[in-house]
Amino acid sequence: MTIAGHPAPAARRRGRIYRMGALAAGLALFATACGGGGGDGDAGQETTPKVEVEADAELAAMxxxxxRDAGKLVxxxxAEYPPGEFMKADGKTVTxxxxxxxxxxxxxxxLETEWKPSPFDxxxxxxxxxxxxxGMSSVTINEERLEQVNMVSYYSAGTQWFTQKGNPQSVDPDNACGKRVAVQKATIQVEDVKERSEKCVDDGKAGITIEQYQEQTHATESVxxxxxxxxxxxxxxxxxxxxQTGGKLETLGEQYESAPYGAVINKDDTELAEAIAAAxxxxxxxxxxxSILEEWGVEAGAITTPAVNPDVDE
Known part of the structure; x- marks a missing residue:
């Protein structure tokens, strides 16, 4: 899409400053996000590092x-999946x-951004x-989703199990038969644990009791x-x-099945997808x-080449 009839992008350049270091403020949010507490959640943010992002004329032309007319993306x-996306304590600001x-x-x-909270599914x-x-919500790219929408890869993440510190119930991810396991609704982890439960039953063992939560914070709190x-x-x-839980939880085993996260764009809007990939x-x-990934402590999932609808293995 062009910008004919509008001021040249260079004439509309403006610096945008995005706060980094939101992790420092976010660390105090877990208890609040799980249904308690209060406070403004912004303590110390004025001293956190910042990054200035200037509009790029060539990218804007894409x-x-x-x-471009709207001047923003909705x-x-x-916003219930920290540290990817969650609400600050003010209940209004997504971070x-x-x-x-x-x-x-x-x-x-x-472009500006306007964030609209929505159920994941x-x-x-x-x-x-x-x-x-x-759509932006730690959405893993897979073949089923690629049939429905365009997706732009920008990060890679696997699946990780976790339990109470010390693993008091002796949970083994490879043999969780008879255990109670929490997952967020509509995530790829739901099918993962269902398949494990089915194998338990096929082997003559008790299946896994699967508790699905609309919000990840509630799934975590249940553990x-x-x-x-x-x-x-x-x-x-x-x-x-x-x-965030201060030693109350620990991870189990290693991560597995690493796959890219993707920004979700309408199938008919490939030009926007290409522009976002270029950005x-x-x-x-x-x-x-x-810099952003390091500030959040998630640099291990960095990728080098964002792509529209990348090949993924099922």
């Missing part, structure tokens, strides 16, 4: 006209490393229906409280939960990408 997000990355990418495109349908311009014996989630989420690439090249 943006379809309808989004983004569907399930997380995925949020920082897409905010910075939009800045390269000379309504994000893809919301993009398809035009409710959201982009902290002892209601469930273990949980599994994306690697950065599991690591973040262990860190992510620019962030990698100028160092902004690595």
């Amino acid at each position: 943006v379809p006209q309808e989004y 983004i569907g997000v399930n 997380g490393f995925n949020v920082d990355l897409l905010d910075a990418a939009a800045g390269k495109l000379d 309504a994000i893809i349908t919301g993009v398809q229906a035009g409710k959201f311009d982009v 902290v409280s002892g209601k469930n014996d273990a949980a599994l989630a994306d690697t950065p989420v599991a690591g973040y939960a262990v860190k 992510y690439t620019s962030l990698i090249e100028d160092g902004t990408y690595s």
